[in-house]
Amino acid sequence: MDVVPFHGSYFPRRNDKVIGKVIEVGPSMWTVDIRSPYLTMLHMNDTPWKTFSGEIKKFLNTGDYVYAKVMNVNEVKESWITLKEPGQGLRKLEGGHIMYVPAPKVPRIIGKTGSMVNMIKDATSTRIIIGQNGLIWIDGAPEDVLIADEAIKMIEREAHTTGLTDRMVEFLKKAKGEINGNTQ
Amino acid sequence: MGTPSNIKLIDENGLRLDGRGDEELRPIKITTDVLERADGSAFIEWGGNKILVAVYGPREAYPKHTQDIEKAVIKARYNMAAFSVDERKKPGPDRRSIELSMVISNALSSVVFLEQFPRTSIDVFIEVLQADAGTRIAGLTAASVALADAGIPMKDLIVGCAAGKVENTIVLDLNKEEDNYGQADLPVAIIPKTKDIVLLQMDGDMSEDEIDRAMDLAINASLKIYEHQKDALKRKYFSIAQEDEQ
Structure with a gap:
C-alpha cells in the first residue's frame, strides 16, 4: 500500500513525458536535470537530428530546455530520455x-x-x-x-x-x- | 546530573519548580512548513525548548562515497546554537552533538522507506535555538514531522518523551533544573503504531522498577504528543481550505 504525499520530489517512470534542463554536454550525451534526486541522460542517437560525436553542442547547449519522454529506468534509478518519438510533440523548447x-x-x-x-x-x-x-x-x-x-x-x-x-x-x-x- | 544542590526540586505539595505534577508534560506547540527553501520543515516549542528542523531531499548524496547503491542514507545533524544555553556554547560539533546526530539518524532510518531512493541522502538539520532539557527528543519528534512535511514515505512518525528521577520520585519530562540537579534522565522514542523503541538512553541511575515506571510514563506521554504531531501536519491544509470558504 502507498499514499501520495502533497509534495515530494519526482521519480522518473517509464513513458512519462517530462521537461528537463540540459546541465552538461558530453561527447555523445547530454545530462539533463528533471528536478528529481537523480539526473537523467539523453543520448545523441535518441534525437531526431543528424549528430556526430563531439559536436552535439550545436543542437542542445547547457541551459536549454527539452520536452522528452522517459525511455528507460533501471533498478538503481538511472534513467534515459528520448526526443525520437514522432507525433508526441517531443522537442527542444524555444522561447517561453x-x-x-x-x-x-x-x-x-x-x-x-x-x-x-x-x-x-x-x-x-x-x-x-x-x-x-x-x-x-x-x-x-x-x-x-x-x-x-x-x-x-x-x-x-x-x-x-x-x-x-x-x-x-x-x-x-x-x-x-x-x-x-x-x-x- | 546528580550535582549536589540545595534547590528544592519538588515542594511539600508534590509540585515541581514550574508548578507541574509528577506526570505532567510541559506545553508543546509544533508548526510545520516554516521554511520556504527546505523541502520540509518544522518548528517545535516544548517548554523552554525552541528547535527548528529543516529537511532536504531525497537528493543525490555527496560526497559520492557516502552513497549506498541499495538505499538512501539519512544524515541528521543536531546542532546547538551558541546562544541556546545560559553559558555560551562553543559553536561547532562536539562529542555530544556528534553522538546525538548519530542516534537521531538511526532512529529516523528505522521508519523511512529508504530502499525506495537508492543512491540518495536525506539531510535533516536540527538547530536548537533555545535549550531547556530534552532537546534530543524534541528535535527527533520535530524531525519526523518535518520528514512527513517533505512528503517522504514513512511507516509512521517517531515520537518521544523523557522521564527521570528527581528527589527519589519518578517524574515525566524533566526541565533544565531537574535535568541538572536530578538523579536520572531517561529519553525514550517510539514508533507509536507498533510501540517499537527506536531510541533509549539513560544518564544517572535508577533501579529496575524505577526504569519500568519511567518507561511507562514516557511511552504514555509520547502517545499524547503523537496527536500534537498529527494536528500540526493537518493544520496547514485546514487553514487553506477555510480561507477558500470565506
Whole structure:
C-alpha cells in the first residue's frame, strides 16, 4: 500500500513525458536535470537530428530546455530520455517561460482529461506544456503568461480543496477583465 | 546530573519548580512548513525548548562515497546554537552533538522507506535555538514531522518523551533544573503504531522498577504528543481550505 504525499520530489517512470534542463554536454550525451534526486541522460542517437560525436553542442547547449519522454529506468534509478518519438510533440523548447510545481500536484493542474489546463490555455490564449515532473512551459504574450502562471500557482496552493474549478473560472474571468481595462 | 544542590526540586505539595505534577508534560506547540527553501520543515516549542528542523531531499548524496547503491542514507545533524544555553556554547560539533546526530539518524532510518531512493541522502538539520532539557527528543519528534512535511514515505512518525528521577520520585519530562540537579534522565522514542523503541538512553541511575515506571510514563506521554504531531501536519491544509470558504 502507498499514499501520495502533497509534495515530494519526482521519480522518473517509464513513458512519462517530462521537461528537463540540459546541465552538461558530453561527447555523445547530454545530462539533463528533471528536478528529481537523480539526473537523467539523453543520448545523441535518441534525437531526431543528424549528430556526430563531439559536436552535439550545436543542437542542445547547457541551459536549454527539452520536452522528452522517459525511455528507460533501471533498478538503481538511472534513467534515459528520448526526443525520437514522432507525433508526441517531443522537442527542444524555444522561447517561453518555465515554471515549477511539485510533481504530485501535476494531475490536479491537468485536471480530468486536461479540463483544467485547457481552460487556462483558452482563457489566456497561451501555449502550455506540462511535464509529469512538475516543470511547466508557457508561451504567449507576456501579460497572458503572467496570468497563466498565477492561475497555476493558485492550483498548486489549493490542490487539495474542493470547488477549485469554479474558483478558477472566476479567477480567469477577473484576470482577463483587468487586462482589457474594464474592471467591473 | 546528580550535582549536589540545595534547590528544592519538588515542594511539600508534590509540585515541581514550574508548578507541574509528577506526570505532567510541559506545553508543546509544533508548526510545520516554516521554511520556504527546505523541502520540509518544522518548528517545535516544548517548554523552554525552541528547535527548528529543516529537511532536504531525497537528493543525490555527496560526497559520492557516502552513497549506498541499495538505499538512501539519512544524515541528521543536531546542532546547538551558541546562544541556546545560559553559558555560551562553543559553536561547532562536539562529542555530544556528534553522538546525538548519530542516534537521531538511526532512529529516523528505522521508519523511512529508504530502499525506495537508492543512491540518495536525506539531510535533516536540527538547530536548537533555545535549550531547556530534552532537546534530543524534541528535535527527533520535530524531525519526523518535518520528514512527513517533505512528503517522504514513512511507516509512521517517531515520537518521544523523557522521564527521570528527581528527589527519589519518578517524574515525566524533566526541565533544565531537574535535568541538572536530578538523579536520572531517561529519553525514550517510539514508533507509536507498533510501540517499537527506536531510541533509549539513560544518564544517572535508577533501579529496575524505577526504569519500568519511567518507561511507562514516557511511552504514555509520547502517545499524547503523537496527536500534537498529527494536528500540526493537518493544520496547514485546514487553514487553506477555510480561507477558500470565506
